[in-house]
Amino acid sequence: MKYLRMTLILLTVLLGGNTVLADVPGPVIPKGNADKCVLPTKQMRLEHMEKILHHRDQTMKKGIRTTQFSFKKCISCHVVKDKAGKAVNYKDKRHFCNSCHTFASVKIDCFDCHASTPTGTTNTSTAGGHP
Ligand code: HEC
Ligand code: HEC
Ligand code: HEC
Numbered sequence: 001m002k003y004l005r006m007t008l009i010l011l012t013v014l015l016g017g018n019t020v021l022a023d024v025p026g027p028v029i030p031k032g033n034a035d036k037c038v039l040p041t042k043q044m045r046l047e048h049m050e051k052i053l054h055h056r057d058q059t060m061k062k063g064i065r066t067t068q069f070s071f072k073k074c075i076s077c078h079v080v081k082d083k084a085g086k087a088v089n090y091k092d093k094r095h096f097c098n099s100c101h102t103f104a105s106v107k108i109d110c111f112d113c114h115a116s117t118p119t120g121t122t123n124t125s126t127a128g129g130h131p
Helices: 004-014 041-062 071-077 096-104
Strands: none
Touching: 041 071
16 A cells, blocks of 8 residues: 555545544645646646656656656646745745645655756766666
């Protein structure tokens, strides 16, 4: 049960965290900047980690370049801006990817190398490839 924690969190979110756990607020998840995601929202909630890791492996290990699960696209469509209109980065708890991760205590290192804002820079040139 690799994703048991996910399942528990999702049950909380989907069943309406506020009614199930009266005093525990659920995560505030910002909307994407489009009508829909690359897959149905419910499926993305459950499977985004597998999809993006699989896409990474296809790209890095097999050289297959598809765009459905492009990391840059996730970041640009899911951009969250502050009051000044500046995109917030992953250090900010309002960042889309952080919204649930903070709540769920999930730690990812992806943004050590990948930009977490559409115009952000990465340090991939010095990182020298995928871990
Ligand atoms: C063209 C815009 C767009 C792209 C590209 C995109 N998304 Fe989405 N995403 C959305 C929208 C819109 C929703 C639905 C929000 C809703 O239903 O409230 C969504 C929902 C989600 C959710 C569920 C959020 C929730 O409310 O539970 C996750 C997780 C997610 N996306 C991750 C990703 C990842 C990872 C990628 C890249 C592989 C990606 N998205 C690419 C627009 C996009
Ligand atoms: C709807 C809530 C939600 C959103 C939004 C979300 N995540 Fe997640 N993500 C989770 C949860 C919960 C887990 C942990 C699953 C588990 O361990 O059971 C997770 C796990 C992951 C993992 C795997 C971590 C590991 O070590 O196994 C990656 C990679 C990931 N998320 C990437 C992203 C990226 C990139 C975004 C933004 C584009 C994003 N997530 C947005 C809820 C979310
Ligand atoms: C040590 C630096 C480093 C870390 C950490 C890292 N990546 Fe990457 N990643 C790279 C480099 C370099 C590439 C190659 C860029 C290219 O060829 O487009 C890449 C490519 C990718 C791609 C395929 C191209 C794309 O943009 O869609 C995906 C998807 C991806 N990484 C996801 C992740 C996820 C998810 C994590 C966190 C679990 C992560 N990466 C962590 C360096 C890193």
